[in-house]
Amino acid sequence: MEKIVKQWVNLPKNEKFSEGEITLARCGTVSVKLTFATDNFPLTYFVKVVPVGSENVVYSEGEQARNRNFNLPEEIMGVANNETEIVEGIQLPAAGGNQYKIEVKDENGKKVATEEAVFEVQRKLYYQVIVMDDTNDSAPSDTRSLATMEAEYLRHFITLARKGAEKRIPYIKTVILDGNDSNESYFDEQIAAAFRFDSDFNKLEFAAVFVDYIATMADYKYQAEVVIGEKPNPRCVWDEVEVKISDTKELLWHGMDDKHDRVKKWFKSGQVVYTDLKGVITTYIIKREDIDISGRRFCSYGGYAQVKIKIDTALKALLQKQGGQLTFTILVNIVSDCSGGLNWAYKGVKIIALAKRDWWESTRASERELTWIHEVGHRFGMVAYGDKNYPTNSKFRYRPTLPDAPSTLYGENSGVNDCGHAGAHCNNGADYNISDKTWSGRPGCIMFGADNIESRHAPKSYCSECAPIVRKLDLSRI
Numbered sequence: 260m261e262k263i264v265k266q267w268v269n270l271p272k273n274e275k276f277s278e279g280e281i282t283l284a285r286c287g288t289v290s291v292k293l294t295f296a297t298d299n300f301p302l303t304y305f306v307k308v309v310p311v312g313s314e315n316v317v318y319s320e321g322e323q324a325r326n327r328n329f330n331l332p333e334e335i336m337g338v339a340n341n342e343t344e345i346v347e348g349i350q351l352p353a354a355g356g357n358q359y360k361i362e363v364k365d366e367n368g369k370k371v372a373t374e375e376a377v378f379e380v381q382r383k384l385y386y387q388v389i390v391m392d393d394t395n396d397s398a399p400s401d402t403r404s405l406a407t408m409e410a411e412y413l414r415h416f417i418t419l420a421r422k423g424a425e426k427r428i429p430y431i432k433t434v435i436l437d438g439n440d441s442n443e444s445y446f447d448e449q450i451a452a453a454f455r456f457d458s459d460f461n462k463l464e465f466a467a468v469f470v471d472y473i474a475t476m477a478d479y480k481y482q483a484e485v486v487i488g489e490k491p492n493p494r495c496v497w498d499e500v501e502v503k504i505s506d507t508k509e510l511l512w513h514g515m516d517d518k519h520d521r522v523k524k525w526f527k528s529g530q531v532v533y534t535d536l537k538g539v540i541t542t543y544i545i546k547r548e549d550i551d552i553s554g555r556r557f558c559s560y561g562g563y564a565q566v567k568i569k570i571d572t573a574l575k576a577l578l579q580k581q582g583g584q585l586t587f588t589i590l591v592n593i594v595s596d597c598s599g600g601l602n603w604a605y606k607g608v609k610i611i612a613l614a615k616r617d618w619w620e621s622t623r624a625s626e627r628e629l630t631w632i633h634e635v636g637h638r639f640g641m642v643a644y645g646d647k648n649y650p651t652n653s654k655f656r657y658r659p660t661l662p663d664a665p666s667t668l669y670g671e672n673s674g675v676n677d678c679g680h681a682g683a684h685c686n687n688g689a690d691y692n693i694s695d696k697t698w699s700g701r702p703g704c705i706m707f708g709a710d711n712i713e714s715r716h717a718p719k720s721y722c723s724e725c726a727p728i729v730r731k732l733d734l735s736r737i
Contacts, residue, residue, distance in 0.1 A: 263358075264376045267383050268351050269735040275460075281383070289349040289378060291361045293371055295342055303366040306335040306346050308359050311377050315357040316727045318662070321646055325659040328353045328733045353733035355382050355416025382734045385422040385464040386611075389453055391471065392427040404613070405467065407628040408635055411705075411720060415729040419635070422464070426453040433472035433515040434612060436601075439592055440476055440524070447605035454608050465602075465609035465638055467631075473614045474515055477595035478527070481506045481566070485585045495587055497570065497578060503553055504587055505565035512592040513552055514561025514619055526550055529568075529589035533577045543574050545589065558619030566591075594618075599710065600630040602638050611638060629719050632705050636721075636729070639737055642683040642706050643728050644671040662731040665724035670708060680708025687722040 270276045270286040277283050284290060295302055308331050318329040332350050351359055357380045363371040388405075409419045428449040435442045456464045483495035483504055495504050511525040519525070529545035545568055554565025566589065570578065577585065599622060600613040611634045613627055622630075636642075645661030664683075669676050669691070671683035678684075678691045679698070688703030689712060701715040704722035711717060721729055 261360075262376045264378050265381045266351055266378045267381045268353060269382045269384075269733075276383075287350075288347065289351060289361070290345060290347040291349065291363070293339065293344040293346060293363055295339055295344070295365075295371060298342075300340050302339045304337055304339055304344070304371055305364050305366075306337065306349070307362045307364075308332050308349060308351065309362045311358040311360050316354050316730045318352065318354070318731065322662050322731070325645055326353075326661075326733055326736070328660075328735065329662075329731070351378060351380055353380070353382075353731070353735065355380050355730045355732075357730075379416075381416055381418065382732075383418040383420060384734060385420050385456070385460060386467045387423045387426065387454060387456065387464065388421065389426045389428060389450055389466050389468045391430045391469065404624065404627040404631050407719065408631040411632050412635065412729075415721070415726065417639075417729075417734065422460075423455065426455075428453050428468075431470065432517065433474050434470050434614075435515075436473065436475045436596075436598075438476045438595065439478065440519075447608075447610070450610055451606050451608050465611055465635075468610060468612040470612050470614050472515055472616050473598040473601055473612060474594050475596040476512050476515075476592050479506075479509050479591050479593040479595075481587075481589040481591055483587045485587075487580055487582055487585065499570070501553075501570055502568040502574075502578070502587070503565060504568070504589065505554055507564050509593040510557065510562045510564055510618075511552065511566075512594055513563055515594065523547055523550070525552070525592050526566075527590040527592060529587075531574060531577060532586045532588070533580060533583060534586070535580070535583040541577065543577055550589075556619070559621070560616065561619040599626065600634045602634045609638060611635060625719075626710055629705065629710060629717060632719055636706055637682065639729070639732050639734065641729065641732075642668050642671070642685050642725060643732070644668055644683055647671060660733055660736045662728050665722075665728060667704070667722070667724050678708070682708075684708040685722060685725050687724060 265280065265285060266289055267281055267286055272283055272287045274283055276286050293304065322329045329352055331352060335346060337344065337346060359378050365371055412419050431442060431446055434446050450466055450468060454466045481504055483492050485492045485495055494506065495502065513520055513525050526547060529550065531543040531545065533541045549569040549571065551567055552563050553567035554563060556562050597618045598614065599617045602611040604610065613630055615622060640661045642665065643661040644664040645659050646663040665685060667685045667687040669678050669684055669686050670680050679696060685704040685706040689698050689700040689707060691698055698712045700712060702712055702717040704725055705717060705720055706725055707717045
């Protein structure tokens with residue numbers, strides 16, 4: 260039985276990558292030793308890489324044309340002047356799990372003896388854990404999530420190895436993305452300062468960062484009109500002490516940052532406008548000290564959609580009018596989006612951040628496991644769409660080094676087929692209704708754009724269309 264030799268094709272030939280079963284010879288390109296049973300030198304020979312077995316994934320012609328690492332290497336012709344000859348620099352195709360033999364013949368087509376082995380393609384990447392320095396959290400790292408992530412990618416011949424000691428950065432309750440008061444740049448700077456990998460590991464590593472919340476702040480206008488003497492507006496009620504205004508559509512920016520809460524960051528400005536029966540307008544400006552959060556919370560740790568305004572003498576005079584209309588307008592900051600995880604890059608550091616809470620609820624370990632696998636998939640290039648070209652789209656640009664897209668791809672053309680999610684995803688098992696912008700069905704792939712459709716959760720594995728693509732990925736070019 261022929262020996263299986265694992266070749267880690269994306270690792271440079273550097274002793275720093277030699278550990279365990281990985282030797283310098285098993286990094287990057289293959290070298291073979293040829294033995295010639297003749298003294299008739301010089302002797303011309305030909306070296307060819309030949310696929311073995313029926314389990315190899317096969318690259319399309321388009322894929323091979325776009326990325327040289329998707330191709331079998333060209334046949335090598337050499338001239339031997341001695342009984343033994345070393346042939347170096349044989350680059351196997353990038354696909355994990357594919358198996359190959361090295362076939363050598365002389366100029367007459369006669370097979371030359373080689374070291375008998377079947378080379379199996381493997382890939383390896385490294386990550387470093389970074390956590391918030393939260394003194395209230397004794398166990399900030401979710402090792403179960405990372406172990407599940409490692410196990411899933413090992414199935415696709417990708418070894419993910421934790422490297423270096425756990426690093427800590429200053430505590431930030433919420434990583435605030437694009438929008439009002441973003442602290443993303445500060446967060447990125449802290450990671451870049453903490454993240455330390457040898458330069459030889461360039462392109463082979465990423466930072467796995469644990470945070471509390473990842474959210475986006477946005478402006479919103481609460482407004483309620485009350486025609487005095489007519490049926491009251493259910494979103495605006497008052498008694499002798501305060502006015503309560505609710506809007507169950509949007510949830511206020513509260514509980515995301517303790518400092519923000521202390522200064523009522525959720526409140527921007529507000530006014531009450533009274534218009535009498537003759538059209539004369541009186542305006543009352545709502546003072547910050549007179550407004551506060553009210554009503555029930557919709558989630559375990561927050562999620563409020565009602566405010567209360569203290570009634571002073573001037574406001575009371577408007578509320579006691581016998582005719583006309585009152586218009587309450589309050590400009591607020593809301594949570595426009597909350598994310599379980601994201602991946603991006605900053606100053607060459609590839610970052611994957613996972614939130615422990617989402618929309619004021621603690622995420623379950625199973626959800627975090629799914630998020631890690633999903634976001635790492637994005638880091639590698641999933642869902643691939645190397646055969647599609649959108650040169651005018653700067654966010655999701657043409658990426659020819661990737662494999663072809665699956666038939667289940669959506670979201671790679673920003674602003675055209677997003678279907679409610681940002682970035683390239685897989686809709687295997689799910690259907691999108693364009694008219695009402697809702698999903699139905701049961702998501703069948705880890706690369707679906709959300710964890711679930713109602714109570715139907717996405718799996719922690721790749722679907723039959725995406726799994727072969729994960730194997731095809733060229734991890735030397737991510």
